[in-house]
Amino acid sequence: MKKNIEYYMKLPYKEIIEASSEGGYVGYIPDLKGCITQAETKTELLDMLEDAKKGWIETALEAGIDILEPVHDDDFSGKFNLRLPKSLHRNLAACAKDEGVSLNQMAMCLIASGLHIPLAK
Numbered sequence: 453m454k455k456n457i458e459y460y461m462k463l464p465y466k467e468i469i470e471a472s473s474e475g476g477y478v479g480y481i482p483d484l485k486g487c488i489t490q491a492e493t494k495t496e497l498l499d500m501l502e503d504a505k506k507g508w509i510e511t512a513l514e515a516g517i518d519i520l521e522p523v524h525d526d527d528f529s530g531k532f533n534l535r536l537p538k539s540l541h542r543n544l545a546a547c548a549k550d551e552g553v554s555l556n557q558m559a560m561c562l563i564a565s566g567l568h569i570p571l572a573k
Contacts, residue, residue, distance in 0.1 A: 455519075460509045465522045467501055469494065483520045484508050534559075 469479045472490060479501040480488040487508040491497035512519050536544070548558035564570075 457506065457509055457513065460513075460519055460521075461506060463522050465505065466524075469497060469501075479504075481505055481508075483522055484512075 465481045465483055467479060467481055469477055472478045476490060476492040477494055477497045478488065478490045479497045481501070481504075484505065487504050489497065489500040489504040491500050509519060511517075544558060544562075545555055548555045551558060553561075
């Protein structure tokens with residue numbers, strides 16, 4: 453199938469709608485960086501978000517920019533294998549032991565802190 457405007461418009465992109473501090477609503481599509489719009493009502497916003505998505509995709513296609521397809525949480529199991537040098541594995545295990553946490557917990561905390569992602573409590 454040719455990936456044209458119709459193809460991308462049919463994809464189930466996640467849409468975020470938030471109340472604006474100035475009044476009205478803001479809507480955006482996280483997978484399409486910079487695709488954002490604002491309106492006074494939710495009904496207006498949904499129409500405007502559809503227009504913003506279409507304009508964003510048309511512009512990207514014309515400019516030859518890669519368009520990400522929707523990413524969903526079901527696409528990720530929360531597990532992946534990671535190979536480490538033995539010395540790094542040993543150091544990581546020692547840090548985990550010193551902190552009284554599992555190796556998985558230590559690795560998760562270090563990865564999250566490197567990505568500047570706060571851990572849920």
